[in-house]
Amino acid sequence: MTFTRRKMLTGLAGLAALGIVGGGARYWIGRPADPATHDYDLIAAPADIELIAGTRTPAWCYGGQAPGLELRARQGEWLRVRFTNHLPEPTTIHWHGIRLPLSMDGVPYVSQLPVLPGESFDYLFQVPDAGSFWYHPHTSSAEQLGRGLVGPLIVEEREPSGFRHERTLSLKNWHVDKQGAFTDFSVPREAARGGTPGVLSTVNGEHAPTLELPAGQVVRLRLINLTNTVTYRVNLPSGDARIYAIDGHPIAPRPLGKAYWLGPGMRIDLAVKVPPAGAALSLRNGPLRLATLASVDTAEAEGDWPAPLSANPVAEPDLRRAETLRFNFEWAGTLSSDAGQGGAFTFWQINGQAWDINDKTCADRPIATLKKDGHYIFELRNLSQYQHPIHLHGLTFKVISSNRKRIDPWYTDTYLLGKNETARIALVADNPGVWMFHCHVIDHMETGLMAAIEVV
Ligand code: C2O
Ligand code: CU
Ligand code: CU
Known part of the structure; x- marks a missing residue:
């Protein structure tokens, strides 16, 4: 086991069983009173796993397992992960869905330099929103995620949620x-x-x-x-x-x-x-x-449906004064195109621009510049026959309408844009930085379907 847990993070369920949840009680036991330098030592390293009985798969693991070790934090608190790369190649960790400073976002050459084999990097940030999130590299993504470098990140509610299990x-x-x-x-x-x-x-x-x-x-x-x-x-x-x-x-x-x-x-x-x-x-x-x-069987009394979870502190976009920006997602290539010596294929583009996964300077040419604290509507048009889970870093957006289905607005970081669908999302650009905006089908992202959106 390559992972050391510095403290005992117990879920609400376990503590309820121990009977220590009570009015205002500290159910978040184990947080050291004098803060050490980090909460988790997380190591990425190769390890064989058994996906098919009797065989070995040469996975790449976080904390000795694939999918990776579940990390937990509590809403509003800091998560401090000392990450060490024992892979044979550079990597980073991106915290999917977490609103955090750009320097912690894990995008190579935008947030940080890649973490080289043998190196460590301390990821330190506060988690403003409770919920189910996850983490993964933002380097050689098809292979690194494909080999198992993907793990859950759970942010527990500030107050007990009402779920016992x-x-x-x-x-x-x-x-x-x-x-x-x-x-x-x-x-x-x-x-x-x-x-x-x-x-x-x-x-x-x-x-x-x-x-x-x-x-x-x-x-x-x-x-x-x-x-x-x-x-x-x-x-x-x-x-x-x-x-x-x-x-x-x-x-x-x-x-x-x-x-x-x-x-x-x-x-x-x-x-x-x-x-x-x-x-x-x-x-x-x-x-x-x-x-x-x-x-x-359980000795516990029958459970009831918990009350709805409390909303996260995401700023509400004001649609009346929002500026609308349009983004077209479309097919760009031909199979026989430009995948020359070591070059990447280009099959996809956003507003006529394809991201080149091998070009470290793409983020210097953002596809849109938003004013800090400005209100925006993005109109997302899928001009292709394939669906695209469109993901934005650093900011949480509200889904407001679609030409294909009734929308009951919700907040998210990823919207599954259907074939030929046009949808509208809205956000307040309250987090300055250069944020990746991409399809989360990894081989779409690596063949052009990515862009940078700047908030200044
Ligand atoms: Cu989970 Cu850039 O993404
Ligand atoms: Cu992300
Ligand atoms: Cu896609």
Whole structure:
């Protein structure tokens, strides 16, 4: 195990069981009174994992596991991660969905220099929003994320949320063959289409596992899609499930319904009423089973649906005075284009500009400049036949309308823009910096579908 936990971070569930939650009690035990220099020592290093029984997959791990170790922090507090790179190549960590200073955002040559093999970097920032987030590199992304450098980051609510039980479900599809060996993470003809899909689906690193849940309780499942390209159509037939938060941000709870489309990078917090002991539910992606939720006996009294989660402190955009900016996402290439010696393929562009993943200076030419504290509407137009989970760093935005479906506005960092859809999002540009704006289908991002948005 390459990871040392400096302190014991106990979830609310565990502490409730210990009976130490009470009016204003410090349920966040273990935070050292005199602050040490960091909360986590997180090491990225190669390690073999067993995805397919009897085989070895040469993964790259955070904290000795892939998907990586779950990090936890509490809303409003600092998260201090001393990161060490024991990989054979440079890397960084980006904290997906966290509003933080640019210097902590993990984008090479924009936020920091890449962390070289053998080097360490201290990531130190406050976490303003509670919710389900995640972390991953922003360097050689197809391969680094593909090999397993993806992990959940859970920010617990400032006040107890009302959930007594929770589980994190890290969803990942792997590019492996039957012997567990990696196959290509990105194939040009797939990158030019929907992205190169993995073939082996896992929850917390296991294919179709059985998760035991306490009978009669309402359990918070944090579903995190940390896969390179696959959108999961999450459904739970005959289960009683409600969505409490989308991409970390609370919504008025609503039934899961037929399916929720969870694109790469996206999360939902799903409350599930666990059926009587002995029963089982099938958590699925379309018709495919992701995991079995098995109900087991518990001495606990029946649980009830918790109250809605409290909103995060995200500034509300004022649509009347907002300036509208337009962004077109479109196909740019031909398969026989410019992938010359070591050059990157270009298949995608935003407003006619393709990001060159090998050009360190792209961020010097931002696609838009926003005024600090200005209010903006972005009109996102997808001129292609493929969907794109559009993600923005550093700022949280509100989804306000779509020409394809009814929108009940919500706050997020990633919007799954459907084929030929036009959607509008709005935000207050309250965080100065140069923020990456990209599709989270990793091989779209690496073949042009990325830009920088500057806030000054
Ligand atoms: Cu999770 Cu730049 O992204
Ligand atoms: Cu991000
Ligand atoms: Cu895309």
